């Protein structure tokens with residue numbers, strides 16, 4: 001088995017296609033978090049920046065707009081195809097299909113950045129040690145990862161509502177297994193980065209209220225494609241049970257509807273470190 005084989009398969013399968021298809025909505029939803037992360041990453045004009053797991057390119061383009069030369073790498077062909085469609089002559093961006101954990105880097109980047117693209121490595125210490133080789137001696141790392149699901153109502157509210165309808169897993173999942181919440185424990189994140197050779201590791205909470213849909217129907221439809229409600233379609237076969245599960249999700253979410261849309265809180269870590 002090669003490094004990150006399961007994730008490569010995952011992000012090149014339905015997940016990658018769904019993300020590519022839904023990128024406009026995802027980018028609108030996640031922009032408040034990544035805009036703040038970029039503000040806190042400091043000035044980037046004139047720098048060479050590596051955007052890890054840059055997906056459909058939203059942050060790659062946003063960093064380039066701040067005056068940097070940006071290289072977005074990702075393992076997902078469908079998401080990179082979406083990114084390529086958005087390139088114009090004015091932007092200093094390029095994209096490659098590459099596994100950030102094992103790619104051989106040239107060591108001339110001043111910043112390695114990621115919005116939720118670094119929680120999927122089979123061997124996080126080895127992967128971050130490899131990312132460190134992408135940095136120049138004064139280089140730095142800034143990334144966003146999710147805090148625990150229970151601190152992220154935008155996920156935990158609908159997930160909790162449909163839970164009683166889903167099959168009970170045969171064993172408790174490993175909370176550090178590759179996936180969106182692998183880095184939810186702050187001490188673990190610090191330990192991984194320190195073991196990978198990074199210095200001055202800082203892991204600060206960053207919170208925002210996310211708009212997960214303009215209407216309740218939008219939000220439910222979106223979350224059945226990406227997010228906790230997708231398990232309802234994947235794992236429940238009986239139509240009547242599916243309907244009951246979706247009704248439960250609707251009831252749980254409707255209290256969050258406001259004039260600005262369906263808005264729920266999110267919590268992540270803003271992680272910064274020096275090479």
Ligand SMILES: C[S@@+](CC[C@H](N)C(=O)[O-])C[C@H]1O[C@@H](n2cnc3c(N)ncnc32)[C@H](O)[C@@H]1O
Pocket residue numbers: 004007011026030052053054055056057058059073074075076079098099100101114115116117118120121
């Ligand atoms: C949750 S998505 C985030 C995408 C994008 N950063 C965004 O915020 O829209 C995670 C991304 O990480 C990418 N990814 C996962 N493992 C990777 C690896 N080993 N090397 C490069 N990219 C990876 C996935 O293909 C996917 O595009």
